[in-house]
Amino acid sequence: MNVxxxxxxxxxxxxxxxxxxxxxxxxxxxxxxxxxxxxxLKTRDIGPDVCSSEGARELVEEFLSAYSTxxxxxxxxDRFFAPGDRFQWxxxxxxxxxDEATDRSDLDSYFAQQQAGGDSLxxxxxxxxxxxxxxxxxxxxxxxxxxxVLSGKGAxxxxxxxxxxxxxxxxxxxxxxx
Numbered sequence: 001m002n003v004x005x006x007x008x009x010x011x012x013x014x015x016x017x018x019x020x021x022x023x024x025x026x027x028x029x030x031x032x033x034x035x036x037x038x039x040x041l042k043t044r045d046i047g048p049d050v051c052s053s054e055g056a057r058e059l060v061e062e063f064l065s066a067y068s069t070x071x072x073x074x075x076x077x078d079r080f081f082a083p084g085d086r087f088q089w090x091x092x093x094x095x096x097x098x099d100e101a102t103d104r105s106d107l108d109s110y111f112a113q114q115q116a117g118g119d120s121l122x123x124x125x126x127x128x129x130x131x132x133x134x135x136x137x138x139x140x141x142x143x144x145x146x147x148x149v150l151s152g153k154g155a156x157x158x159x160x161x162x163x164x165x166x167x168x169x170x171x172x173x174x175x176x177x178x
Contacts, residue, residue, distance in 0.1 A: 051135070051161075057128065057139075059156065060126065066079070076108060077108050077111075081104065081107065081162050082157040082163060086157040086159070090107055092167075092168050095114065121143050124141075125140075126141050136158060138153070138154070141168075
């Protein structure tokens with residue numbers, strides 16, 4: 001069977017399906033790189049510091065709890081995300097991507113819109129590494145969003161003690177929640 005015949009008989013994918021699969025591969029590759037890069041990242045456990053494994057997990061869990069309970073009394077952006085000069089992006093493959101992912105100024109309105117729609121996030125799994133070169137903590141995560149499994153990665157600006165990068169997308173169909 002030649003290549004042209006195979007391509008003609010295979011199912012065609014929409015741009016949206018291709019984008020979702022590419023995003024899943026990107027997020028999975030980033031999480032795998034984080035896990036395997038022992039030379040560049042080393043785990044640093046130094047008590048309650050936000051850039052320790054425990055501190056980073058606590059920061060992520062506090063954000064998820066505040067987000068999922070609809071906390072609006074304080075700005076989630078200012079409370080949990082690095083200032084403008086250190087913030088890089090908040091990316092969600094399903095709801096926030098492209099240029100809007102790098103716009104910190106509208107994060108609170110984005111969070112409010114998601115919360116109004118009943119969005120809820122729960123941490124299922126977490127991995128962590130610290131990088132001396134730029135004083136950042138890097139994490140991989142698996143989340144549950146209203147029964148959907150998401151995988152993601154992020155980074156913490158250790159100087160401000162806040163999240164500077166957040167990226168999530170649908171996990172593979174073989175992942176399960178715990």
